[in-house]
Amino acid sequence: MSSDVTESRINGATARIVDSMPEVDVVALLGRIPSLRFASSNGLRMLARQTMVEPVEVGDDVICQGARSDDVYYVVNGLFEVLISHDGGTPDFIRVLRAGDSFGELGVLYAVPRTATIRCTAAGDVLRLPGDAFLDALEHRD
Numbered sequence: 001m002s003s004d005v006t007e008s009r010i011n012g013a014t015a016r017i018v019d020s021m022p023e024v025d026v027v028a029l030l031g032r033i034p035s036l037r038f039a040s041s042n043g044l045r046m047l048a049r050q051t052m053v054e055p056v057e058v059g060d061d062v063i064c065q066g067a068r069s070d071d072v073y074y075v076v077n078g079l080f081e082v083l084i085s086h087d088g089g090t091p092d093f094i095r096v097l098r099a100g101d102s103f104g105e106l107g108v109l110y111a112v113p114r115t116a117t118i119r120c121t122a123a124g125d126v127l128r129l130p131g132d133a134f135l136d137a138l139e140h141r142d
Contacts, residue, residue, distance in 0.1 A: 026048040026051055026127070027041070027044045027045055027048045029074060029076070029127065030044050030047055030048060030051070030074070030127075030129070030137075031044055032074075032100060033072070033074055033102045033105070034102070035102075035105045035109070035138070036134075036137060036138070038138075039137045039138055039140065040137075040140050042140055043136070043137035043138070043139075043140030044137060046133070046136065046137060046140065047129060047133050047134060047136070047137040050129070050130050050133040051127050051128065051129050051130075051133075052127070052128045053076065053125050053126070053127055053128075054125065054126050054127075054128050055123075055124075055125050056078060056080075056120040056123065056124055056125065056126055057120060057123050058120055058121060058122065058123055059119065059120060060119070060120045061117055061118065061119050061120075062080065062103075062118040062119070062120065062126060063103070063104060063114050063116075063117065063118050064114060064117050065083070065084065065085055065091075065113075065114050065115065065116050065117045066113050066114060067113060067114045068113060068114075069104060069106075069107025069108050069111065069112060069113060069114055069131065070108070070130070070131050071104060071108070071128050071129060071130055071131050071134075072102065072103075072104040072105050072108050072128075072129040072131060072134045073102060073103050073104050073118070073126045073127065073128055073129070074101075074102045074126060074127040074129065075097050075098060075099050075100065075101045075102070075103075075124065075126055076099060076124065076125040076126060076127060077099050077124040077125055078098075078099075078120060078122050078123055078124015078125065078126075079096055079097070079098055079120070079121045079122035079124065080096065080097040080098075080101075080103075080118050080119060080120050080121065080124075080126075081093055081094075081095075081096055081097075081118070081119050081121050082094040082095050082096075082097060082103070082116050082117075082118060083116060083117045083118075083119060084115070084116045084117075085117070091117060094116065096121070097118065099124075103116075103118055105134075108131040108134055108135065109135075
């Protein structure tokens with residue numbers, strides 16, 4: 001793993017800058033996110049340099065419904081459930097996210113609070129893409 005460590009945490013797990021993964025692999029993963037499919041290769045490379053990998057344990061909430069939308073996430077491995085609470089009641093299970101799925105784009109794109117809670121059900125890793133860098137990648141042209 002890298003000696004570069006950030007202060008970003010999900011329930012106590014420290015995020016690592018993605019220099020332990022070859023940049024080309026990160027760029028390829030980012031290119032699979034539907035909302036980034038038209039981003040330029042330079043835009044994806046710039047985003048990859050700011051992307052973090054975060055380990056997530058069972059029971060950890062990656063994002064919480066109603067929270068500020070700062071980042072976009074890509075599931076590298078593990079399983080995550082999407083939960084939505086209506087009127088503060090018991091959250092309803094919506095679906096499972098797995099490797100290759102992304103979440104958080106709408107909140108960043110439209111500057112709205114999180115519309116769901118994403119909870120880990122099988123330990124894994126997610127890529128955390130800073131929202132500003134995500135938006136820059138969408139606008140960057142080769």
